[in-house]
Amino acid sequence: MRQIAKKEEVPAPDVSLFESEFLDSFGLPDLVSALEHEYGITIPDADLNPRKFESIERIEEYLDSRG
Amino acid sequence: MAFLKSFGSWLPERVVTSEEAASWVGTDAQWVKNVSGIIERRFASDSETVADLAARAGADCLERAGTLASAVKMLLVSSGSSERQFPGPASAAAQKLGLNDIPAIDLPLASAGSLFAMSLASKLAEQVGEILVIGAEKMSRLVAREPRERGVAVLFGDGAGACLVSRESGMCEVVDSQISSDGNFSEDLYADADSPIRMNGRSVILQASRKIPGSIRAVLERQGVLPDQVAAFLMHQANQNLIVRIAEALGVPVERFYSNIERYGNTSSASMLIAAAEWCREHTFTPGEPVVFAGFGAGFHWGALLARAV
Numbered sequence: 154m155r156q157i158a159k160k161e162e163v164p165a166p167d168v169s170l171f172e173s174e175f176l177d178s179f180g181l182p183d184l185v186s187a188l189e190h191e192y193g194i195t196i197p198d199a200d201l202n203p204r205k206f207e208s209i210e211r212i213e214e215y216l217d218s219r220g
Numbered sequence: 221m222a223f224l225k226s227f228g229s230w231l232p233e234r235v236v237t238s239e240e241a242a243s244w245v246g247t248d249a250q251w252v253k254n255v256s257g258i259i260e261r262r263f264a265s266d267s268e269t270v271a272d273l274a275a276r277a278g279a280d281c282l283e284r285a286g287t288l289a290s291a292v293k294m295l296l297v298s299s300g301s302s303e304r305q306f307p308g309p310a311s312a313a314a315q316k317l318g319l320n321d322i323p324a325i326d327l328p329l330a331s332a333g334s335l336f337a338m339s340l341a342s343k344l345a346e347q348v349g350e351i352l353v354i355g356a357e358k359m360s361r362l363v364a365r366e367p368r369e370r371g372v373a374v375l376f377g378d379g380a381g382a383c384l385v386s387r388e389s390g391m392c393e394v395v396d397s398q399i400s401s402d403g404n405f406s407e408d409l410y411a412d413a414d415s416p417i418r419m420n421g422r423s424v425i426l427q428a429s430r431k432i433p434g435s436i437r438a439v440l441e442r443q444g445v446l447p448d449q450v451a452a453f454l455m456h457q458a459n460q461n462l463i464v465r466i467a468e469a470l471g472v473p474v475e476r477f478y479s480n481i482e483r484y485g486n487t488s489s490a491s492m493l494i495a496a497a498e499w500c501r502e503h504t505f506t507p508g509e510p511v512v513f514a515g516f517g518a519g520f521h522w523g524a525l526l527a528r529a530v
Contacts, residue, residue, distance in 0.1 A: 171422065178422045179461055182429035198430060199404055203422035 157183045166209040222342035223390025227497035228281025228382040232264040252374045257460025261377025261485030263360040269298050271309040274305040274356035275316035277380035284493040285384045292350040298333025301357045331489035333489035333515020341385035342394035355489035356380035365416040377485035379492025396439045398522035407410040409518040428516045435471040435524040445510050447472045456515040457491035478523040505529035
């Protein structure tokens with residue numbers, strides 16, 4: 154995530170990655186691609202709701218739901 | 221068989237700088253440029269209607285084709301900013317163009333509308349004959365609605381573009397197209413009858429970043445064309461940062477993507493055809509070279525069309 158955001162400081166798990174300005178709208182597609190690559194999954198377009206990727210906590214929940 | 225015979229465009233005279241647009245929403249021109257690439261846009265006068273803009277672009281297109289209005293057998297007009305709930309601007313635009321007793325059909329799809337219209341026209345041309353496709357928008361009407369959102373109000377401009385689709389001849393032959401819709405995201409970009417434009421920018425960018433390259437790849441792969449072989453990508457001009465992202469996703473230099481967004485902003489369904497008209501004026505076709513058209517917008521609706529110079 155640091156590589157995508159080009160920032161050292163990662164927000165706390167429950168803090169919005171967007172509101173904290175860690176990621177902008179154009180960083181989100183990069184984050185999704187990185188998650189697919191890292192976890193060897195394909196995230197279907199129907200799951201691409203920005204709220205699912207709002208924070209580290211939300212991302213973990215989504216990845217857990219994918220097993 | 222269908223050919224793209226000519227393109228036309230029309231832009232209003234009044235230039236609205238990003239300094240002016242930024243002042244509506246408490247930001248500055250540099251921020252507007254950073255988030256969108258837009259430096260200025262055009263706004264039509266209060267008295268000009270979407271049909272007026274459509275007719276001017278249509279007339280420019282017919283003149284460039286050397287085609288008389290009497291030869292046109294169908295008119296398709298895309299607009300998301302029509303003044304009325306119904307009818308849309310197609311019938312009034314037809315009347316202004318002197319297109320009498322032909323079907324004049326509205327496609328109120330907004331940004332992807334002209335791509336959908338071109339795809340439909342290319343499939344209908346064999347049966348119908350010459351089909352005039354127009355995308356026309358007076359987005360300034362929607363932008364003026366309160367409350368103005370910083371990330372929305374500064375993006376849009378007015379204008380119109382047109383394309384004449386022929387079954388007989390043209391500068392390019394349409395080879396393939398793909399159009400798609402996904403209503404799961406219909407709440408992420410819309411304007412009600414009297415509301416300002418509501419946009420979930422993160423969702424739009426996330427979906428567009430995947431769906432546009434996916435659609436382009438699909439038509440190219442079906443026809444055995446590599447992205448690097450494409451002479452030009454003529455896309456809906458939504459945001460320069462998005463255009464750069466799509467070029468990167470396809471692995472082609474961004475210079476291959478014609479861009480005029482810094483001058484006109486996002487003119488929704490008009491933008492792809494305005495871009496095509498300008499690019500064609502500057503470009504000499506080499507027979508066989510592929511050209512790709514692509515669009516994405518509210519709905520979500522999106523797609524791509526592949527043509528080859530003849």
